[in-house]
Amino acid sequence: MADAVAVKSFYQKSTNRHTGILSWLMTKDHKRIGLMYMMAILTFFVVGIIIGLLMRWELISPGRTIMDAQTYNQLFTLHGVIMIFLFIIPGLPAIFGNFFLPIHIGAEDVAFPRLNLLSWYVYIIGAVMVLVSLFLPGGPIDTGWTFYIPYSVRSTTNVSMALFSAFVLGFSSILTGLNFIVTVHRMRAPGMGFFKMPLFVWSTYATAWIQIIATPVIAITILLVILERAFGVGIFDPALGGDPILFQHMFWIYSHPAVYIMILPAMGVVSEIIPTFARRTIFGYKAIAMSSLAIAFVGYLVWAHHMFSSGMSDTARWIFSLLTFIVALPSGVKIFNWVATMYKGSIDPQPPFLWVMNFIFLFSIGGLTGLVLGALSTDIHLTDTYFVVAHFHYVMFGGTGTIFFAALHYWFPKMFGKMYNMTFARIAVVLYFIGFNMLYFPKFIMGYMGMPRRYYDYLPQFTIYQEISTIGSWILAGTIFFIIGYLIHALVKGEKATSNPWGGVTLEWHIPSPPPLENFVSVPTITHEPYDFSQLKEMKDE
Amino acid sequence: MSNHIGAADHQVHRDDVGAKMGMWLFLFTEILLFGGMFLVYAVYRYQFPDQFHLAGMELNTGIGTLNTIVLLTSSLTVVLAIGALQKGNKFLSLIFLYATILLALMFMVNKYFEWSTKISHGIYPGSPELLAKPNGQILFFGLYYIMTGLHGLHVLIGMIVIAYMIAFIHKGKVTPDNHVILENSGLYWHLVDLIWIFLFPLFYLIQ
Numbered sequence: 001m002a003d004a005v006a007v008k009s010f011y012q013k014s015t016n017r018h019t020g021i022l023s024w025l026m027t028k029d030h031k032r033i034g035l036m037y038m039m040a041i042l043t044f045f046v047v048g049i050i051i052g053l054l055m056r057w058e059l060i061s062p063g064r065t066i067m068d069a070q071t072y073n074q075l076f077t078l079h080g081v082i083m084i085f086l087f088i089i090p091g092l093p094a095i096f097g098n099f100f101l102p103i104h105i106g107a108e109d110v111a112f113p114r115l116n117l118l119s120w121y122v123y124i125i126g127a128v129m130v131l132v133s134l135f136l137p138g139g140p141i142d143t144g145w146t147f148y149i150p151y152s153v154r155s156t157t158n159v160s161m162a163l164f165s166a167f168v169l170g171f172s173s174i175l176t177g178l179n180f181i182v183t184v185h186r187m188r189a190p191g192m193g194f195f196k197m198p199l200f201v202w203s204t205y206a207t208a209w210i211q212i213i214a215t216p217v218i219a220i221t222i223l224l225v226i227l228e229r230a231f232g233v234g235i236f237d238p239a240l241g242g243d244p245i246l247f248q249h250m251f252w253i254y255s256h257p258a259v260y261i262m263i264l265p266a267m268g269v270v271s272e273i274i275p276t277f278a279r280r281t282i283f284g285y286k287a288i289a290m291s292s293l294a295i296a297f298v299g300y301l302v303w304a305h306h307m308f309s310s311g312m313s314d315t316a317r318w319i320f321s322l323l324t325f326i327v328a329l330p331s332g333v334k335i336f337n338w339v340a341t342m343y344k345g346s347i348d349p350q351p352p353f354l355w356v357m358n359f360i361f362l363f364s365i366g367g368l369t370g371l372v373l374g375a376l377s378t379d380i381h382l383t384d385t386y387f388v389v390a391h392f393h394y395v396m397f398g399g400t401g402t403i404f405f406a407a408l409h410y411w412f413p414k415m416f417g418k419m420y421n422m423t424f425a426r427i428a429v430v431l432y433f434i435g436f437n438m439l440y441f442p443k444f445i446m447g448y449m450g451m452p453r454r455y456y457d458y459l460p461q462f463t464i465y466q467e468i469s470t471i472g473s474w475i476l477a478g479t480i481f482f483i484i485g486y487l488i489h490a491l492v493k494g495e496k497a498t499s500n501p502w503g504g505v506t507l508e509w510h511i512p513s514p515p516p517l518e519n520f521v522s523v524p525t526i527t528h529e530p531y532d533f534s535q536l537k538e539m540k541d542e
Numbered sequence: 543m544s545n546h547i548g549a550a551d552h553q554v555h556r557d558d559v560g561a562k563m564g565m566w567l568f569l570f571t572e573i574l575l576f577g578g579m580f581l582v583y584a585v586y587r588y589q590f591p592d593q594f595h596l597a598g599m600e601l602n603t604g605i606g607t608l609n610t611i612v613l614l615t616s617s618l619t620v621v622l623a624i625g626a627l628q629k630g631n632k633f634l635s636l637i638f639l640y641a642t643i644l645l646a647l648m649f650m651v652n653k654y655f656e657w658s659t660k661i662s663h664g665i666y667p668g669s670p671e672l673l674a675k676p677n678g679q680i681l682f683f684g685l686y687y688i689m690t691g692l693h694g695l696h697v698l699i700g701m702i703v704i705a706y707m708i709a710f711i712h713k714g715k716v717t718p719d720n721h722v723i724l725e726n727s728g729l730y731w732h733l734v735d736l737i738w739i740f741l742f743p744l745f746y747l748i749q
Contacts, residue, residue, distance in 0.1 A: 111560045178567045186560035216571045220578035224688070231667040233684035234677075235582060240684075241677025246585060250578060 007521065009417065009514040015113075028113035029517060033120050034099035035415070040124060041095060042484070044086040049477050051079040056439075056473040059466050062458055069456040073142040074157070076454055078134070080145025081162060085169045086127055088400050089258060092265035093211075094123070094176055096407050097204045099415060101180060103508045103515065104198045106189025106524045111182040119175035122168060129165035133158040144454060146255070149236040149247040153228050160226045167222045170215045173261075177211030180204055191526035198506045198530045199288055203268025206292040210257045210264070213300065218254035221247065248310055252303035260299040262396060264292055266403035267334055270356050273410050274338050276504040277353035278345025281531040284337040291330035298327045305374055309383045317376055324374035331367060335360065350502060351425035355406030358433055362398030366391060369444065387447025393440045405432070405483060412487065413497030417514040420490035424482070431479040438472025505535050558722040565726040569733050572696075576737050579689050583744060586681045593678020598745060600665075601686070602656060606746035609652050610738065616645035617735040620704075620728045630718045632711060639708050642731070646701045653694055657687075686745055693741055696734045703727045 010031045014023040024032055055075050058065045067075070102110055110116050134140045141162040143152040152159050184205045188197070197205075225247070227233055234240025236247045275282045282288065304312060304320040312320075338360065347353070369391045372378050382388065405428075413419050442465035447453075451462050458466065500509040505528070511520060528535050587594050623638035660683075664671030667684050707727050710716040716724050 111557065112564060115564075174568075174571050178564055178571075181567060182560050182564045185563060186557055212567055212571055213574065216574035217578050220575050223692075224582075227667075227688060233667040233688065234680050235684055235688075240673075240680045241586070241590065242681060243585070246582065250581075 007512055007516040009512065010517045011514060013517040015517070026117075028109070028117055030098050030102050030110050030113065030116060031415075031515060031519075033116050034095050034097075036120055037090065037094040037098060037123070040120075040127065041087055041091055044082050044127060045091075046484075048079055048082040048087055049480060051075050051082065053473055053477050055079060056470040058456070059458070060470040061466075062460055062463060070142065072456045073144075073454075074140040077141050077144050081130060081141070081166070083396075084145055084258075084262075085166055086130065088262045088396055089169075089173060090123060090176070091262075091404050092269065092400065092407065093180070093204055093207055093261075094120075096200075096269065096411060097176075097180060097207075097265060100411065100508055101201055101204055102183060102187065103511070103519050104201045104506060105184065105187060105192050106507055106520065106526060107183065107187035108518050108520070109187075110179050111186055112179050115175055116179055119172045119179070122172040122175065126165045126168035126172060129168060130162060133161035133165065136161065146251060147222075147225060148251075149225070149228075149244040152225055153236070160229050163222045163226055167219055170219050170222075173211050174215045177208035177215075180208040181212070184208075189520075189524050189526055195286065195289070196526055196528075196530055199271035199282065199285070199292075200265070200268035202289040203264045203271070203292045206296040207261050207264045209293075210261050210296050210299070214254045214257035214261070217250060218258075221250040221254065224250075245307070245311055248307050249304065252306045253300075256303040256306065257296075257300050259395075260295055262400045264295060266359070266400040267292065269403050269407045269410070270338060270359060271334075272504075272506065273352050273356045273406060274341050275531040275533075276410075276502050277348045277350055277356075278342045279348070279503065279533055280341060280345035281529065281533065282337070283340035283343075284333070285529075285531070287333055288337050291333040294330040295327065298323065298330070302327055305379075308376060308379045321374055321376050325371065328367065328371060328374075335364065335367075348503075351422060351429060352406050352410035352502070354426065354429040355402060355409055358429055359399060359402040359406060361433075362394055362402055362436065366394030366396075366398050370395065382447055384453055385447035386443040386451045386453055389453045390440045390443035390447060393443075398436060398440070402432070402436075408483075408487070410502070411508075412490070413501045414508055414513045414515070416491055416494075417497050417512075418490050418494035419497040419501060420494055421486055424486040428479055428483050428486075431475060431482070435472050435475030435477075435479055439469050439476050440472070442466070442469045442472075500539065503536060505533055505539070506530055510539065556720075561722045561726060562729075565729050569729060572733055572737075576689075576692070576740075579685070579692065580740070580744075583685055583689070586678070586685065590676075590678025590681065593676050594682050597675075597679040597682035597686075598748065601746050602659075603746045605652055605656050606742055609649050610742050612645050612649050612652070613735050613738050616642045616649070617732055619645065620731045624721065624725055624728050627711070627716070627718055627721050627724060632718075636708060636711055639704055639711070643701055643704055643708075646697055646704075649697060650694065650701075653690065657690075689741055690745070693734070693737055696737070700727075700731050700734050703730060 010029055015028045016023060016026050018026055024036060027033060027036075054066070055072065058067050058072055098110070098116065102108065136158050138156060138158045140157060141155070141159050142157050143155055143159060147159070147163060152163075184197070184201060224233075224235055228236055232240075234242045236242045236244050238244060271282060271288055302320060302323045304316060305324045308317055308321075369387070373382060373388060373391055409420070409425055443451075446462050446465045449462070451458060497513045499512050501513075502509070507520075507524065507526075508515070510524070619638045619641045623635045623642065626632075626634040626638060660666065665683055666672065667687060672680055672683055704727060707716060707724050710723070
């Protein structure tokens with residue numbers, strides 16, 4: 001665009017009359033709110049990483065290394081709570097969804113900009129409450145992030161405060177989801193039919209529905225536990241006729257769909273990155289779009305596979321096992337369509353694409369070991385072992401976490417208008433891959449050999465695996481700090497990014513980097529399919 | 543280039559249909575929140591049908607019925623307030639909104655007497671009297687306090703919301719041409735009413 005220079009970016013122009021930090025804290029601009037989420041979420045991510053490093057350090061040798069058992073219990077709980085509620089659930093939708101969903105559908109902003117800002121504040125309040133609960137008398141929560149009854153009622157640590165912060169964070173999640181659904185329904189630009197939306201929008205849309213449908217259930221469950229602690233109502237207390245297993249059902253009715261809240265936006269990002277770097281329209285657009293909705297729907301019906309050994313009828317167990325296998329189908333549809341997109345494409349292996357390759361490898365391992373756990377007979381052997389820990393880290397961290405970095409590398413030039421060092425980025429991908437597999441793969445072996453999860457101590461025969469795992473954690477954490485480092489360096493000293501550094505064709509690549517406050521100078525009219533690369537030539541001529 | 547759009551009128555966008563859609567989605571989450579409680583109620587009623595029957599007899603059906611009538615009437619007054627405003631009658635609309643708050647207050651006062659009578663009889667979660675009863679009755683009263691308490695909290699929030707609507711009408715922020723926020727508050731109030739319509743038979747009538 002010739003006159004792009006004249007357009008002020010959203011950094012230079014504010015929605016309000018304030019300047020400086022206030023112009024951010026009072027902003028209604030979805031891009032600024034996305035960046036504010038990024039600041040907060042990355043901070044908590046780093047806190048979570050540091051806690052993880054401390055845990056791994058403790059486990060480098062049997063017996064006490066640097067902390068006592070109670071501290072270890074509190075650390076693994078905090079690691080779970082911070083990583084799940086503060087990093088991975090809001091990570092992709094709140095940062096990249098906020099920033100790119102309105103741009104992807106050709107809108108000026110989300111449907112409710114003020115509500116959007118409110119949900120950021122609610123997130124911050126929830127996060128601060130988690131932090132406050134650490135320092136109040138009683139000490140940090142030590143129940144594990146699943147808050148299982150009866151221990152969560154008996155524990156003398158600050159369970160109620162930590163639980164209430166999860167309640168507050170759920171509120172933020174619901175408000176964001178609600179906002180995105182209405183945005184997708186009401187704010188699409190002329191010509192932007194549902195089947196012309198980029199797949200990232202589809203997956204964020206499906207995620208938003210899960211957020212709305214599932215989160216209220218955890219809210220009421222959390223309230224019940226808090227009331228149980230405060231008044232001893234007896235809902236979950238067998239001595240008073242209650243049923244502790246009922247807590248597990250209610251907890252997983254939310255927390256299993258929450259797994260899809262975490263992974264679906266990541267799948268959307270993959271569906272954006274692969275066509276761009278294969279220079280080819282996505283294979284099976286409708287199949288990918290619909291599989292997001294299928295995952296959202298079936299994912300709601302599989303919760304009890306977390307409870308195969310908790311006490312359920314055999315009929316219930318095999319029904320949930322079957323449903324678990326069925327939910328693998330739409331995920332498979334996505335993987336095959338992505339690979340088919342690359343077939344005969346003109347692949348340009350830039351860093352974002354390499355991150356996606358990383359994802360496909362790690363996520364496939366995570367997904368396939370999920371089937372091992374979904375099968376009843378093998379699950380009885382592997383339940384509550386390191387195998388489960390390895391599985392969900394491959395899915396969550398190897399899946400969503402990896403895509404978090406992919407999205408960061410893909411959209412960084414658009415968000416900040418600066419370009420990072422490509423060589424550094426390529427080195428980071430390789431180091432990440434090595435560190436990740438060193439950290440988590442030995443856990444599959446240990447789990448298979450019977451090492452239980454959440455244990456402070458272990459038998460001597462596990463020492464070598466624990467050592468490899470701990471060294472892997474140093475490589476992985478080092479890589480992440482390296483990434484954050486060169487990205488910050490790029491912010492300060494990086495070269496100016498062009499409006500379309502990767503040759504993408506979705507709407508964000510039609511506008512300047514960083515985008516102007518109103519996103520589009522004039523309301524765009526959509527005529528092309530989302531991944532129609534024939535428009536690349538006319539985009540260059542613009 | 544339409545770059546003359548100033549910072550102040552960045553958010554001129556108004557979409558009543560979208561606003562209502564957002565409200566309905568929010569109400570959906572509220573229904574799911576109470577849905578979790580109804581689920582728990584169903585599980586324990588199925589396990590302890592006799593005890594739930596006995597415990598239910600101890601509740602005062604008279605007060606429950608009165609409260610149902612009060613709340614249903616308040617839903618009517620909210621609708622009338624919206625209708626009056628749509629026809630441009632600001633004064634009548636305000637009267638109906640004040641009436642709604644008054645009825646909500648009546649509901650809460652009734653609820654207060656009902657709860658305090660029970661508590662003075664020593665029936666509240668964790669009390670020795672209650673713990674002496676069979677398990678089914680302990681759960682019944684536990685659920686009774688949690689569910690009606692959560693509902694009462696929603697009545698309180700609804701009263702605050704309607705008070706804001708009254709202030710908005712006075713200030714001219716809610717007008718006959720722009721009253722989607724009043725309609726949304728009305729929807730919220732109907733939800734509060736609707737949940738009570740389920741709570742009432744579950745606790746007071748099915749005996």
